[in-house]
Amino acid sequence: MNDRLKIFANGNFLKLWAGHGISTFGDMITFIAIPAIVYNLTGSKTALSLSVLVRVIPVLLIGPFAGALVDRWNRKNIMIWSDLLRAMLTLALILTPDKYLLSSIYVVVFLKSLIGIFFNPAFNSSIPAIIKKEDLMSANSVFGVSAYILQFVSPLVGGALITDFDPRLVLMIDMVSFIVSAAAVYFIEIPEHSESMRKLVTPGLLIRDILDGLKFMFNSKTLTIIMITTMITQFGQGFISPLWLPYVIEGLHGTQEHFSRLVAMQGLGSVIGTTLILMLGIKKSKSYKQFYSFFTLMTGVTIFMQITTMNFNIFIIWGTLVGVFISGMGITNQTIMQHAAKQEVLGRVSSTMNIVNQGFMAFAVAIAGIMGDRLTTRTLFIMACSIWLVGCAIGAALMLFNKEAISDNQEEQMEAV
Numbered sequence: 001m002n003d004r005l006k007i008f009a010n011g012n013f014l015k016l017w018a019g020h021g022i023s024t025f026g027d028m029i030t031f032i033a034i035p036a037i038v039y040n041l042t043g044s045k046t047a048l049s050l051s052v053l054v055r056v057i058p059v060l061l062i063g064p065f066a067g068a069l070v071d072r073w074n075r076k077n078i079m080i081w082s083d084l085l086r087a088m089l090t091l092a093l094i095l096t097p098d099k100y101l102l103s104s105i106y107v108v109v110f111l112k113s114l115i116g117i118f119f120n121p122a123f124n125s126s127i128p129a130i131i132k133k134e135d136l137m138s139a140n141s142v143f144g145v146s147a148y149i150l151q152f153v154s155p156l157v158g159g160a161l162i163t164d165f166d167p168r169l170v171l172m173i174d175m176v177s178f179i180v181s182a183a184a185v186y187f188i189e190i191p192e193h194s195e196s197m198r199k200l201v202t203p204g205l206l207i208r209d210i211l212d213g214l215k216f217m218f219n220s221k222t223l224t225i226i227m228i229t230t231m232i233t234q235f236g237q238g239f240i241s242p243l244w245l246p247y248v249i250e251g252l253h254g255t256q257e258h259f260s261r262l263v264a265m266q267g268l269g270s271v272i273g274t275t276l277i278l279m280l281g282i283k284k285s286k287s288y289k290q291f292y293s294f295f296t297l298m299t300g301v302t303i304f305m306q307i308t309t310m311n312f313n314i315f316i317i318w319g320t321l322v323g324v325f326i327s328g329m330g331i332t333n334q335t336i337m338q339h340a341a342k343q344e345v346l347g348r349v350s351s352t353m354n355i356v357n358q359g360f361m362a363f364a365v366a367i368a369g370i371m372g373d374r375l376t377t378r379t380l381f382i383m384a385c386s387i388w389l390v391g392c393a394i395g396a397a398l399m400l401f402n403k404e405a406i407s408d409n410q411e412e413q414m415e416a417v
Helices: 003-009 011-042 045-070 075-094 098-130 133-164 167-186 203-219 221-240 244-251 256-280 285-308 312-340 343-371 377-400 410-416
Strands: none
Touching: 003 011, 003 133, 011 045, 011 098, 011 133, 011 167, 011 244, 011 256, 045 098, 045 203, 045 343, 075 098, 075 167, 098 133, 098 312, 098 343, 133 167, 133 256, 133 312, 203 221, 203 343, 221 285, 221 312, 221 343, 221 377, 244 256, 244 377, 256 312, 285 312, 285 377, 312 343
16 A cells, blocks of 8 residues: 555554534634624624634633643544534534624634634544554645545535525534544544543642643744744734725625635645645654744745735635645644654644644734724735744744654653653
8 A cells, every 4th residue: 555545454553533624614614604604694704803802702711721731632532522522612603693793693603712722632642543654744634634625615515505595404414424423433443641641630720731732832832833833823823814895895705705716726635735744754854944944934924915806816826826835834733743742742732832822812802803893804814914924934944954853763852741
C-alpha cells in the first residue's frame, strides 16, 4: 500500500475521520446559516460582531481548565457527550419561535462554543494517540482534504437551502451531523491516559496542570513562535469574521449567493493545498519548519492581495489562493504541535493555542463591533488584511531561523516541567 495512504488501514482512524467529516459538513452549512439569519433579522454589522463574540467568550473563561481536564479525563467520552449536547442545543434552536430567534441564537452559540472547548482538544490529542508519529502529517492532510472538500460543497448546499427553504432545515442537518459523529466516535478505541493522570482532579491539581502546560509551551521556541503568529493573525481575523458577509454585499456589490461562492472557492483552494501536502508525503520533521514558513508567508501575501481589487471575480481568485496556502499553514502548524508536545500535555497545548486564537480574535471583534457601523467595511478589511500580512511575515521568518529540533527536545522539556 502507498505509504501516504496506509493510515486508511487503521480502523480507528477511519471512524474518527468519518465522524469528523460528517460533523464538519453540518458545521459549515451552519456557518452560512447563522450570519444570514442574524443579518436578515437586523441588518446590523454590530449584531454580526456580537454573534462572533458570544462564541469566543467561553473560550476565554474556561479554556485553560478544559485543556487540563482533557489531559486527565476519557477523551472518547468527552467527544461523544460534546456531540450529543450540541445536537440537543441545535434542536432547541430549531424549535424556537421566530420572535425569540435572535436572542436564542446568541445563547445557543455561546453554549455550543462552551461545549466545543472540551471537544476540540480531545479530538486533537486523540489523533496522535491512534496514529504513529511518522504518519501524522499524512493523517492531518487527509483530515484537511476531507474538511476542505466539505468547505467547498457545504456553502453551495447551505446557500441553496437558505434561499429556497427555511434556515431551520440547515440547522436540522447540523443536529443530525452531531448525532452521527457521536455514533462514529463510540466505536473508536482510544487509549486512556496513564493511571497517574487519571487521579481525582482537585482545584489545586488543576491549577498546577495549567501552569505546567504553560511552562512547557514557553520552554519550546517552536510553540512560542506559533503562539506569536497566532496572536497577530487572529487579531486581524477578528476584523474579517463579522464583516466578511457585509464586505461582499457592500464593498464588492455582491449577494448572499456570492458570499456562498466565495466560501466554497476558498474551500476548493484548501482542497488543492491539502492534497498537495498529502502527495508530497512529508515525513522528516526537519522539513516541517520550512514548509510552515512557506505556507505562512504565502497566506499573508494572498490575503493582503485581496484588498487590491473591488472586482468580485478577481477577488474570488485571490480567495481561492488564500485557501491553498492557509490550509498548508494549518496542517503544518497542527503537525508541528503534535510532534513538539507529548501526550501528557497535548490537551493543554491545544487548548492554550485556542485561547490565544479566540482571545485576540475577540479583542478585534469587539473593536469591529464598536467601529463596524461607523467606519466603512473596506477600511476595516484593509486593516485586517494588513495585520494578517505582518503576522505571517513575522511567523515565517522566526520559524525559518528557529534552530530548535521539533521532536528531539521533548524529553528535556518534560523534565523542565
